[in-house]
Amino acid sequence: MKSLSNQVVSMKPSGIRRFFDLAQTMENVVSLGVGEPDFITPWNVREASYAALEEGYTAYSANAGLIELREEIASYMKERFSVHYDPASELIVTTGASQALDIAFRSLLNPGDEVIVVEPAFVSYGPLIEMAGGKVVPVACRPENGFRLDRNDVEGAITERTKAILLCFPSNPTGATMTGDELAQIAELATKYDLWVVSDEIYAELCYDEPFVSFATLHDMRDRTIVVNGFSKAFAMTGWRLGFTCAPEVVTREMLKVHQYGMMCAPTLVQFGGLEALRTRNQHVPGMVKSYRQRRNYFIQALNEAGLPTHVPGGAFYAFPSIRHTGLTSEEFAERLLIEERVAVVPGNAFGESGEGFVRASYATSLEQLQEAIRRIERFMKQFEMTTTRQDSQR
Amino acid sequence: MYSSKELELLELLEEKGYLETKMLADLLAVDEATIESMLEKFKQDGILLGFRAMVNWQKINRHDVTAFIDVKVTPKRGRGFDDVAERIYRFPEVTALYLMSGAYDLQVVIRANSLQDVASFVSDKLSPLDSVLSTTTHFKLKTYKHDGILFTPQTEDKRLNITP
Numbered sequence: 001m002k003s004l005s006n007q008v009v010s011m012k013p014s015g016i017r018r019f020f021d022l023a024q025t026m027e028n029v030v031s032l033g034v035g036e037p038d039f040i041t042p043w044n045v046r047e048a049s050y051a052a053l054e055e056g057y058t059a060y061s062a063n064a065g066l067i068e069l070r071e072e073i074a075s076y077m078k079e080r081f082s083v084h085y086d087p088a089s090e091l092i093v094t095t096g097a098s099q100a101l102d103i104a105f106r107s108l109l110n111p112g113d114e115v116i117v118v119e120p121a122f123v124s125y126g127p128l129i130e131m132a133g134g135k136v137v138p139v140a141c142r143p144e145n146g147f148r149l150d151r152n153d154v155e156g157a158i159t160e161r162t163k164a165i166l167l168c169f170p171s172n173p174t175g176a177t178m179t180g181d182e183l184a185q186i187a188e189l190a191t192k193y194d195l196w197v198v199s200d201e202i203y204a205e206l207c208y209d210e211p212f213v214s215f216a217t218l219h220d221m222r223d224r225t226i227v228v229n230g231f232s233k234a235f236a237m238t239g240w241r242l243g244f245t246c247a248p249e250v251v252t253r254e255m256l257k258v259h260q261y262g263m264m265c266a267p268t269l270v271q272f273g274g275l276e277a278l279r280t281r282n283q284h285v286p287g288m289v290k291s292y293r294q295r296r297n298y299f300i301q302a303l304n305e306a307g308l309p310t311h312v313p314g315g316a317f318y319a320f321p322s323i324r325h326t327g328l329t330s331e332e333f334a335e336r337l338l339i340e341e342r343v344a345v346v347p348g349n350a351f352g353e354s355g356e357g358f359v360r361a362s363y364a365t366s367l368e369q370l371q372e373a374i375r376r377i378e379r380f381m382k383q384f385e386m387t388t389t390r391q392d393s394q395r
Numbered sequence: 396m397y398s399s400k401e402l403e404l405l406e407l408l409e410e411k412g413y414l415e416t417k418m419l420a421d422l423l424a425v426d427e428a429t430i431e432s433m434l435e436k437f438k439q440d441g442i443l444l445g446f447r448a449m450v451n452w453q454k455i456n457r458h459d460v461t462a463f464i465d466v467k468v469t470p471k472r473g474r475g476f477d478d479v480a481e482r483i484y485r486f487p488e489v490t491a492l493y494l495m496s497g498a499y500d501l502q503v504v505i506r507a508n509s510l511q512d513v514a515s516f517v518s519d520k521l522s523p524l525d526s527v528l529s530t531t532t533h534f535k536l537k538t539y540k541h542d543g544i545l546f547t548p549q550t551e552d553k554r555l556n557i558t559p
Contacts, residue, residue: 014559016559019557020555020557020558024556031556033557034555035559036558038552238558290403294407294422295422297422297423298418344557350559365552367411367414367422371418
């Protein structure tokens with residue numbers, strides 16, 4: 001048989017995969033390895049999707065999505081993030097933010113174009129860029145800055161081939177956020193070097209300390225930014241696969257071609273669910289945000305007390321504790337924690353080299369489960385107390 | 396006036412009253428002394444009235460009976476419904492009493508050991524009160540949800556152990 005695509009064959013499977021297989025074989029696992037809300041989609045949203053099914057909305061929608069949904073997204077973007085998009089020409093409803101990223105990169109990149117990817121980063125960024133012909137140029141966020149991005153580090157990575165910067169704040173996996181002023185420094189670089197910006201704002205609603213600033217609202221950025229957002233995190237709708245892009249018409253027009261030929265449209269029933277979710281957002285989102293904030297407060301404190309130094313994440317629902325002092329790699333740490341104490345976390349190196357020395361622990365799980373996880377982590381960490389003390393006294 | 400932290404504490408207590416002070420302090424990012432003084436204030440102000448467990452007696456087959464009784468009454472000049480309400484809620488079998496808008500005035504909830512006990516409560520205690528004009532008694536057959544808590548089996552976490 002003839003060989004398969006060299007590009008795909010040479011691509012590494014997600015670093016999470018091996019770990020996932022191991023965790024699935026075990027029982028009594030307290031999982032902090034989940035990158036999704038523990039809430040179930042609000043009932044009225046599920047009910048709206050039922051109703052659409054009952055009424056027979058089983059056909060294709062417009063390629064860019066139901067116009068009612070695009071109008072509602074436009075009004076949401078205006079009300080919540082103070083940025084205006086034309087529902088008819090600047091919005092596309094996608095099957096999740098992942099597909100939104102895919103059509104964004106396919107539309108932006110020529111072979112060899114470089115994309116600056118802010119790391120540690122979500123696992124699919126690199127492969128999506130490479131499949132679109134681009135080259136990934138990682139720029140690491142420094143732990144000593146609480147994983148906020150330094151403009152000088154970005155500028156140092158810009159070359160003649162740089163086409164775009166990919167940002168994700170609040171960050172998966174670090175939970176780090178950026179203030180408007182800090183983002184403005186990155187925006188200046190985009191203007192100075194004439195770059196596109198892809199801003200993955202999927203965690204926008206989940207900010208606990210500072211108000212979220214959409215990258216598109218910064219000076220000169222609306223017309224060079226593709227905002228990617230979706231329903232998964234804010235509305236607890238991960239399995240529905242519903243996202244959207246907001247971008248100037250010049251690029252939306254091109255993305256729509258990729259979307260049209262590759263996906264046709266997002267599932268119509270799901271879009272009706274999304275419409276209900278947006279219309280009733282004020283009933284659901286604030287309560288979920290409050291609950292995540294409380295759990296963050298507890299969990300970060302408890303991890304630090306258990307001997308895992310952890311910065312306070314301003315958003316998302318991830319803690320990113322350092323495990324360096326254990327002398328283990330992040331994979332060894334995660335594997336031993338899973339086997340010895342049945343607590344699942346994700347090794348930091350799954351999110352890029354700069355994630356080594358850290359693990360991602362999601363606090364989107366019940367308080368009771370978090371308490372149990374902390375009890376087990378405390379027990380697990382006891383074996384390292386001796387080692388640390390010994391190392392300290394040798395110094 | 397209550398601060399937003401105080402209101403947040405009340406909401407948290409209403410949902411998870413069993414949490415220890417240290418946990419409450421961590422969740423709200425304040426110290427334990429602050430939580431203790433807030434709790435003291437709530438008690439003194441009559442806002443925090445107590446803590447109770449939610450028990451699903453249906454699981455134990457205890458044959459007690461809950462009845463909801465719609466009561467029409469004549470209000471008293473100057474005192475409204477309060478006097479008759481007081482005479483009703485003093486009976487220990489009355490577990491809840493509400494003044495309602497609509498077709499009747501008071502809703503009395505009582506818990507008793509048998510239908511017979513409910514019947515005698517209505518005929519011997521409630522109906523003879525001077526102000527009571529009429530009563531309509533409904534029996535609860537099954538509890539699905541009470542105070543926001545489901546009494547049917549909880550759904551388990553349907554998420555995979557690890558997702559990106």
